[in-house]
Amino acid sequence: MAVRLQIDPIACDAFGYCAELAPELITLDEWGYPLVEGHLVPIELAQDARAAVQSCPRKAIRFVHVEPSSRGRVAISGSKRRPTRSPR
Amino acid sequence: MSVVEASPAQRRLFYGLSEANTRSNLSEHHRRFGESPMPPIHHRHRWRERFQGELEASGLTGRGGAEFPVATKLAAVRSHRRHGVVVVNSMEGEPASQKDATLARYAPHLVLDGAELMAAALGASRVHVCVARDRERAARAYEVAAKERIHAGSVTEFTIGTPPAHYVAGEESSLSRWIDGGSAIPTFRPNRPSIPVIGGRAALVDNAETLAHVALIARYGSEWFRSVGTPDSPGTTLLTISGAVTRPGVYETAFGQTVEALVGYAGAESGGVSAVLLGGYGGTWLPGHEIVTPLASEELKKVGCRIGPGVMVALGSGHCGLAETARIVEWMATQSAGQCGPCVFGLPALAEDLKAIATTNVSPSVVERVWSRLLAVEGRGACRHPDGVVRLVRSAFRAFSDDVDYHLANGPCLGARLRTCMAGVSERRIVQWR
Numbered sequence: 001m002a003v004r005l006q007i008d009p010i011a012c013d014a015f016g017y018c019a020e021l022a023p024e025l026i027t028l029d030e031w032g033y034p035l036v037e038g039h040l041v042p043i044e045l046a047q048d049a050r051a052a053v054q055s056c057p058r059k060a061i062r063f064v065h066v067e068p069s070s071r072g073r074v075a076i077s078g079s080k081r082r083p084t085r086s087p088r
Numbered sequence: 089m090s091v092v093e094a095s096p097a098q099r100r101l102f103y104g105l106s107e108a109n110t111r112s113n114l115s116e117h118h119r120r121f122g123e124s125p126m127p128p129i130h131h132r133h134r135w136r137e138r139f140q141g142e143l144e145a146s147g148l149t150g151r152g153g154a155e156f157p158v159a160t161k162l163a164a165v166r167s168h169r170r171h172g173v174v175v176v177n178s179m180e181g182e183p184a185s186q187k188d189a190t191l192a193r194y195a196p197h198l199v200l201d202g203a204e205l206m207a208a209a210l211g212a213s214r215v216h217v218c219v220a221r222d223r224e225r226a227a228r229a230y231e232v233a234a235k236e237r238i239h240a241g242s243v244t245e246f247t248i249g250t251p252p253a254h255y256v257a258g259e260e261s262s263l264s265r266w267i268d269g270g271s272a273i274p275t276f277r278p279n280r281p282s283i284p285v286i287g288g289r290a291a292l293v294d295n296a297e298t299l300a301h302v303a304l305i306a307r308y309g310s311e312w313f314r315s316v317g318t319p320d321s322p323g324t325t326l327l328t329i330s331g332a333v334t335r336p337g338v339y340e341t342a343f344g345q346t347v348e349a350l351v352g353y354a355g356a357e358s359g360g361v362s363a364v365l366l367g368g369y370g371g372t373w374l375p376g377h378e379i380v381t382p383l384a385s386e387e388l389k390k391v392g393c394r395i396g397p398g399v400m401v402a403l404g405s406g407h408c409g410l411a412e413t414a415r416i417v418e419w420m421a422t423q424s425a426g427q428c429g430p431c432v433f434g435l436p437a438l439a440e441d442l443k444a445i446a447t448t449n450v451s452p453s454v455v456e457r458v459w460s461r462l463l464a465v466e467g468r469g470a471c472r473h474p475d476g477v478v479r480l481v482r483s484a485f486r487a488f489s490d491d492v493d494y495h496l497a498n499g500p501c502l503g504a505r506l507r508t509c510m511a512g513v514s515e516r517r518i519v520q521w522r
Contacts, residue, residue: 008276031430033429
């Protein structure tokens, strides 16, 4: 299943842990708020992405599953979890 | 502001309204438009399908700014398992807009007819009318109108609510949260477009003017509705025209007239308008050489503009578009709900940069910084408030590119020192959220 990262902008309080843990996927803007590009999470960065999701003190970042039709790149596979949880 | 008609043949919502006759009671309303075609007791299902089909054929789009097809929205709410609330959105957070308040004063029953029809289409019995707290006259007009209808035997339950007057309080999710007893601030909806939920039921939130059009389409049919306007923008629309015009007011016009002609009706001198702000404070600037563009969404799209909630502000030829934009962005920054970082920090930063460009000598790097900050703000709020600002600033840089060059080379122009020609920029500050 292809996944990407999504930020809840209301919950996010710019702790910045996510960008620290997954710098290839998340950058911070000039005010310290995370920017996630809409790209799919590649399999080699799945560990980092999971760490970013799990470490957020505000639970403001999560995985969302992408519809198979819009799948472009290799991504984490084998998730049976609900979309809001981190895939195992 | 006065109510003026563009030409009698194009008066629909304002039909029968004149200086001498501004009555808006139920009998006058019936005299003008006839009784509302409420569904029969039997064959309701068939009536609903026909009503849905008629709305679809009319091509009516939402007049709150998003221009979303009304029939599609109704179908989406109907397809929900639990549905049953209709919300009349008469919040009109746009300071330059007066159309919904005008409708409330002069044709409240048209709006309530539309809401009642939508409720019937959903099988709902409850209609919430939301009017911003500072528009007391509009709220009173609806209260009087709702009472009249109850006396006349209406079975629909009308509730007139006055959420706090605030730019983002008129957002669908803000309204549904407020009606549910929360604050009137937007919520995060990851999957848009999403249907707002009130009390566990899917709600249909429609702009007041949209519902007034629905009332007329139900009476006279979609063909009648489409008989004026353009194929892609059928029917008429209400416009609030202000700025460098001698007769500011709310006008009803068919789509397809040029923007130049419309500001002309409102008393703009030919050659006296250097640009027109379309769609309000989250809208777009139409530069002077493009004001011959017809008012129709497909034509305006070609020049990167949108009609939005029917607002036109004419910029006088001596005025500085950059200074006006800076003032608007500064005001918009105060209207953030304060929830999302990119909006909370990004909008004031943009406002400061624009103010610097408009009123001081700055280096080209500031303009560069604005461009990069626009990217940092766009699409990163829970609601579309920051996106409106981004749209406005981008269009200002496009429409006033010569002015940007002038300001960078010579410092502020003479027009930047003039008083604003916008209405309400300094008014309507945040007071409360609940």
